[in-house]
Amino acid sequence: MINAPLSELRRALDAREISAVELASLFLDRIEAANPALNAFITVDRDGALAAAREADARIAAGTAGPLTGIPLAHKDVFCTEGVLTSCGSKMLANFVSPYDAHVVTLLKNAGTVMLGKTNMDEFAMGSSNENSHYGPAKNPWDNTRIPGGSSGGSAVAVAARLAPIATGTDTGGSVRQPAALTGVTGIKPTYGVCSRYGMVAYASSLDQAGAFGASAADCAALLTAMAGFDARDSTSLERPAEDYSRDLDKPLAGLRIGLPREFFGPGMADDVRAAVDAALAEYRKLGATTVDVSLPNAQLAIPAYYVIAPAEASSNLSRFDGVRYGHRAAEYGDLADMYEKSRAQGFGAEVKRRILVGTYVLSHGYYDAYYLKAQKLRRLIAEDFRAAFTQCDVIAGPTSPTTAWAIGEKSDDPVQMYLSDIYTIAVNLAGLPGLSHPAGFGTGGLPVGLQLIGDYFAEGRLLNAAHRFQQATDWHTRRPAAFA
């Protein structure tokens, strides 16, 4: 049952072979046993989960269950959950019991899902390794001396170690796709605006987008279908009809044109990652797809542009943490300015402070045009590169991350090296496109490698279809770390 896909869990629940309460208990017990080693969860809500499971059982008994009723899941701790700690991985919010639910949380509650708890993450979603969490890093279940990726590391670990069948995440510069790749699970970030940002603690509002983790593309499709949809409370939410992201899963791949950007296959990619990616592409060709060389000439500008836009928006968004209305307030202070400065100095970790400082500088008087506006122009060039590439292909493929999971501590003292690890994912956020990562094999030391698929706007169904067909023909996505099988 622990390793079963959602379709099997649904069948077993509907057939009363297992109750939602029993299923929740099974996963809660696994969390209890494994979390001390993995640190995937910041909060485990056993009582809340069992109450939600009892309601789900009642719905199943009444014949009013939906596709996800009774399915356990974990939420990244960036999503506000009413009555449950929402720390965002920060000391600043270590006492923040949210008075309301995020829109995504509401949708998934209404769908009858059973929230097991809140997962570990880089503080305020700023990081690529989970080491920036106030609660310590989540550990990679394939090798617990290694990072799981970030910022949604805890959600990726929860799914990889089967502490939850599915989990939510957010992706501002790769924070769903990169940890999915490094832990051997599937993760999708939809087109910007598809999932509401309401109640998602804001990092960089023009880039932040919720996403889904699962063991397979089919599981991700089911979760994303329940998470997506217009919400008037998010000013950038897109007014589109609801979509069933599972509908095209089985479509044959014959004729699918996969673009391979030469900039993604350069010298920066580790040999073991390249070997796995090449083998996965060969598998796609066997399934009937063709590959075509494309170019994203401005791709190398994505990281510099991102590290202007994201910190600028973060410095503005995080100005709300002032020790007045909620969150951390220093115990001792003098005047009001001193209270702000001490509360923020104590509440924020080093990386968050750095990004606020970078953002404050680039938005300060006289620098706006040279930095923020310049970065927004580069953003346009990057988006136009993708537009041109999609005239030659249906999806774009490449590595998700240039390397497999690195050792805890290896890059934590060098922000620039850490930033460069997101080289293949960031451009997708700048363009606002959907992206998916799925397991593509293993590299040196038995560490997972992810293949990234990038689609044109609103091509989530196409990405999930491609990944699903790949997963029908391969078994990489069914491999489990030995210690948690």
Place this chain on the structure above:
Amino acid sequence: MSLSIEEVRHIARLARIELTDADAHATQAKLNGIFGLIEQMQAVDTAGVEPMSHPQDLATRLRADAVSESDRRDAFQRIAPQTENGLYLVPKVIE
């Protein structure tokens, strides 16, 4: 580009983040590393390129000028560091 220690202190003040002397130099070095990365942008000619703030170039949505929120003051103030009679308390700002 390289930030001086005075500039680092100035930015920290603007950001309302206390910066101790011990932290200032380490912060300066890390920020200058980050700005070294950012400066790569300046090599590209972007004359005539329209800045992009939203991938779909959406217009801001309008709504009716009507009350849409309920009064949840008590719930919101329950999590505040210090309140009194429905007010948030901060150090005195006007003598």
